[in-house]
Amino acid sequence: MERAWSEAVQENPNLFDGPTVACMDVEWKEPGSLILSWARAAYRYRMLRQIPDAPSVSSVFVCVAQPTEDGRLLVARMSSSTSTPGRWQLPGGSMEPPLRGESLDVAPLRRHAARELMEELGIDTLPESLSLWVVTRGARGSVGFVFRAPALPAEFLHQRFAALVSSEREQGRASELDRIALIDSEAELSRLAGEQVDYLQPIVRRNFAFSGSSGSA
Numbered sequence: 001m002e003r004a005w006s007e008a009v010q011e012n013p014n015l016f017d018g019p020t021v022a023c024m025d026v027e028w029k030e031p032g033s034l035i036l037s038w039a040r041a042a043y044r045y046r047m048l049r050q051i052p053d054a055p056s057v058s059s060v061f062v063c064v065a066q067p068t069e070d071g072r073l074l075v076a077r078m079s080s081s082t083s084t085p086g087r088w089q090l091p092g093g094s095m096e097p098p099l100r101g102e103s104l105d106v107a108p109l110r111r112h113a114a115r116e117l118m119e120e121l122g123i124d125t126l127p128e129s130l131s132l133w134v135v136t137r138g139a140r141g142s143v144g145f146v147f148r149a150p151a152l153p154a155e156f157l158h159q160r161f162a163a164l165v166s167s168e169r170e171q172g173r174a175s176e177l178d179r180i181a182l183i184d185s186e187a188e189l190s191r192l193a194g195e196q197v198d199y200l201q202p203i204v205r206r207n208f209a210f211s212g213s214s215g216s217a
Contacts, residue, residue: 001054004047014081014174017043021095021104023058023143034135036060036143038104040097046083049140058141060104062113063092063199065133065146065207066121068154072182073207076120077194081174088189089197090146091120091177106132106145113147120176121157122164125149134206136199144199154182 009015022045025037038060048054066074078087093116098108107127114127130147137143161180168175183189189196189204 001044001047001051004050005044008047008083012081012083015043015083019043019097020045021060021097023060023141026137026141026143036104043094056141058143060095061092061142061144062095062109062116063090063144063146064113064117064130064149065090065203066117066123066149066157067151067207068157068182069151070154072154072184073204074121074157075181075183075189075192075200075204076177077179077181077192079174079176079178082176084195084197086194087197088181088192088194089200090203092116092144093120093176095145109145110147113145117149120164121180122160122167123149123152123157134203136203138198146199146203157182 005017020041020043022039022041023036024039027035027037029035045057046059048057068074074091075088076091078084078089080086092113095104095109095112098104102108110127110130110132113130114125117123117125129150132145133148134146135143136146157180161177165175165178181192183192183204185208186201186205189201
């Protein structure tokens, strides 16, 4: 793992080995009640996924379904400075451990989701305005908490993202996302070139079924 991480950092010095949450177990206790067992870890533990016969590693992440006022949904592409360049997903990221003595429950998940919106899109959203919508589980067992945000004007989303990218560039930093797209259907998602995170298509399908829209309003 250490060798793999060292090689990855040499190839991409922007990689950040920050604190993160590893998912140890998930159990549905009863309808509407999910028990998540977790451990503190560093981001480099994900390198285990690239090592044959290494133990399976799962993570915990949050993401946000950001709709527009005309019924579209925002999806975003990871920039070349990240560990998954060119991958399409919802805005969001790996969950960080709560402060010592604090619980990892919906409140810190919601706060982290709001922070991701600010850091990746430049959108200042109150955590209380985000509603927990879907819990998803990926091919590697990673658990994702998907929050829905209040609808915003499409032009505003483009303006905030452009301003954020420009600000990051002026400070000599690369933004986490290099492109956003506002899609109005699952079919439009399939036309985006590049890899997609495994939860994206089911979430997009659910979004348009949930909103009762298969196209722009």
